Amino acid sequence: MKQISISDAEWQVMNIVWDGQPLTSQEIVARLSDQTDWATPTIKTMLHRLVKKEVLTFEEQGNRYVYRSRVKRSACVKQASRAFLERVFDSEPAPLLAHFMQTTKLSAEEIAELRRILDDKER
Template identity: 80%
Template sequence: MAHVSISDAEWQVMNVVWEEQPLTSQEIVAQLADQADWAAATIKTMLHRLVKKKVLTFEQQGNRYVYRSCVRRADCVKQASRSFLQRVFESEPAPLLAHFMQTTKLSAEEIADLRRILDKKEAQK
């Protein structure tokens, strides 16, 4: 995936599309109008921007536009995570993980999941 920067608002649009694609522009507008209280014109502008960025594709079916993602959510998450790690933590993962561990309330199950991930990572070395 080429480097594509997605704004916070565009993430909201993409999350709707990734959950239920393909979707018509009317379906996307209806879902986001409830979630974000945005005007239909604002949402359609974001859809157009995402198509220009080659994150979304569409096909016209009669007088409706049907949208699908061109990229996987996992690829966008990976890219955004790397960008955040670089900008905020100078590409050092340990301080990032320590920060989240210290500032986030975690359930016993989440802590156990994290231990399993770390144990697996350690075993791979």
Template identity: 45%
Template sequence: MISNARPITDAESQVMAVLWQHAPRSSEEIVAALGETTDWHEKTIRTLLNRLLGKAAVSAERDGRRYLYRPLLTREQWQSSESRNLLDRVFGGRVAPLLAHFSTHEKLSKRDIAELRALIDAIDAKER
């Protein structure tokens, strides 16, 4: 898993999303996929790929005259790290203040509330 000292940036996470969707991919395929949602130049995307290689978030395997990239960091690992960082940074590492914030500042749907209740019930049952 990626080190906390070198987190994935927002831009890098967009490159990762392309690879999580389908891998392996060549840099040309990644550039084409990101060209649909960003106005980044090819050099920018290649720089992001090199940064991700340096962070051991992706691997590159030679395939003839090109490299094929695949994620080493899973989406679940990234989500866990990002969630933990947000909780620690903004809410003192606690989930309850996060939920309190959203219940006060965001409209929670009935479905959201039902899912939260079910989750709390499952956690409660597990701890008994």
């Protein structure tokens, strides 16, 4: 996957699309209006930007635009996670994990899952 930079606002748009695609621009505007105070032209500008970044694709159906993602959410999460690790923790995963373990309240189930993941990594 080519390097894609998605802003925080664009992540909100993409999460709406990933959760409900295919969606018309009107449906995207309506769903974002429930979560944000963005004006319709602002949302349509973000849709246009995401199409230019090749993250979204659209097709015209009559007088409507229907949007779908061109990339999987997991691919974007992986890329954003890697960029965050490089930028904030100098590409060192152990300090990142230690920070989150020390500053986040975890349930017993989450702790067990983390142990399982670490055990699998150790093998």
